[in-house]
Amino acid sequence: MEHRIEKIKKQLQSQSYKLTPQREATVLVLLEHEEDHLSAEDVYLLVKEKAPEIGLATVYRTLELLNELEVVDKINFGDGVSRYDLRKEGANHFHHHLVCMECGAVDEIQEDLLGDVESIVERDFQFKIKDHRLTFHGVCHRCQTEDTAAASETEETEYSSK
Amino acid sequence: MEHRIEKIKKQLQSQSYKLTPQREATVLVLLEHEEDHLSAEDVYLLVKEKAPEIGLATVYRTLELLNELEVVDKINFGDGVSRYDLRKEGANHFHHHLVCMECGAVDEIQEDLLGDVESIVERDFQFKIKDHRLTFHGVCHRCQTEDTAAASETEETEYSSK
DNA sequence: GTTGGTGCAAAGAATTTGCATGCTT
DNA sequence: AAGCATGCAAATTCTTTGCACCAAC
Numbered sequence: 458m459e460h461r462i463e464k465i466k467k468q469l470q471s472q473s474y475k476l477t478p479q480r481e482a483t484v485l486v487l488l489e490h491e492e493d494h495l496s497a498e499d500v501y502l503l504v505k506e507k508a509p510e511i512g513l514a515t516v517y518r519t520l521e522l523l524n525e526l527e528v529v530d531k532i533n534f535g536d537g538v539s540r541y542d543l544r545k546e547g548a549n550h551f552h553h554h555l556v557c558m559e560c561g562a563v564d565e566i567q568e569d570l571l572g573d574v575e576s577i578v579e580r581d582f583q584f585k586i587k588d589h590r591l592t593f594h595g596v597c598h599r600c601q602t603e604d605t606a607a608a609s610e611t612e613e614t615e616y617s618s619k
Numbered sequence: 620m621e622h623r624i625e626k627i628k629k630q631l632q633s634q635s636y637k638l639t640p641q642r643e644a645t646v647l648v649l650l651e652h653e654e655d656h657l658s659a660e661d662v663y664l665l666v667k668e669k670a671p672e673i674g675l676a677t678v679y680r681t682l683e684l685l686n687e688l689e690v691v692d693k694i695n696f697g698d699g700v701s702r703y704d705l706r707k708e709g710a711n712h713f714h715h716h717l718v719c720m721e722c723g724a725v726d727e728i729q730e731d732l733l734g735d736v737e738s739i740v741e742r743d744f745q746f747k748i749k750d751h752r753l754t755f756h757g758v759c760h761r762c763q764t765e766d767t768a769a770a771s772e773t774e775e776t777e778y779s780s781k
Numbered sequence: 782g783t784t785g786g787t788g789c790a791a792a793g794a795a796t797t798t799g800c801a802t803g804c805t806t
Numbered sequence: 807a808a809g810c811a812t813g814c815a816a817a818t819t820c821t822t823t824g825c826a827c828c829a830a831c
Binding site: 532558583589598 | 693694695697701717719720726728732733735736737739740744745746747748749750751752753754755756757758759760763
């Protein structure tokens with residue numbers, strides 16, 4: 458984790474930006490919640506625990522900066538807010554998402570599944586791909602099993618609830 | 620086109636909604652601009668030409684209704700506004716998009732390129748896929764040729780989020 | 782002492798909602 | 807008359823901006 462902060466710090470400094478305490482706190486929050494997909498407001502509330510005096514505008518400004526530096530990706534699942542997702546180290550592609558339409562859970566797929574598809578698109582459409590967004594909407598494994606359990610609502614044996 | 624309006628009308632009526640003049644005008648605009656990716660404001664301005672008394676709120680309400688009926692898909696390219704895309708007739712998958720980072724043009728890919736990928740995802744992640752969103756960000760053919768022609772220009776069209 | 786960064790409040794933009802009125806049945 | 811649908815304006819929500827102040831080089 459130290460290592461990643463250092464790396465980001467260098468990245469900032471190379472473009473003559475500073476890693477201020479507020480920016481550091483924001484990056485820390487993102488690192489600690491790498492699997493989540495936090496909105497700016499979410500980040501703000503979490504950063505406030507470390508640095509109570511921070512303002513929401515600073516969080517927005519920091520997230521925008523990190524987005525420009527390609528440290529985070531700004532994503533949108535269609536619920537009206539932007540969410541910020543830390544880029545994985547060494548990832549040369551943006552990961553994919555699975556959004557459950559029932560419980561709202563968002564899982565990530567790290568593998569690159571689009572290699573072949575991108576070759577086809579670049580060739581057939583003469584479009585130079587720089588980035589992609591792939592999100593599947595459907596029903597996650599957890600909700601599928603719950604659904605079948607509820608659907609056959611006879612005396613189904615209850616598993617331990619999470 | 621008549622045919623498609625009729626179909627949508629039936630779809631509305633089957634759920635006891637009415638095809639009011641405002642709704643009809645809105646659907647017509649969507650049909651006439653099937654290749655575009657209009658924002659609510661865009662639709663509003665175009666509908667106003669047919670039905671000048673319409674209000675923006677009605678357009679929003681109509682688009683939301685059409686979205687629920689799966690007549691249109693609501694999409695978001697990360698520029699802060701929702702866009703509405705008419706579903707193709709008989710399309711059993713949501714088409715893909717190519718967004719040019721230079722000129723902002725949005726092209727569509729109708730072919731389904733994700734069949735194999737979806738099989739893998741359903742198997743490996745036990746996730747039941749209902750829908751998908753796939754967007755490539757990059758440089759379209761037009762801009763690529765322009766770029767090489769005028770490589771030192773200082774143009775820049777709008778696309779970035781304000 | 783510039784310069785960049787911050788906090789706060791105000792402004793802006795996109796979308797939603799409350800409500801009185803209007804159509805349709 | 808009953809109820810959905812509409813237009814308008816006000817309200818909400820998310821995000822950006824203006825500005826005075828602070829800190830670091």
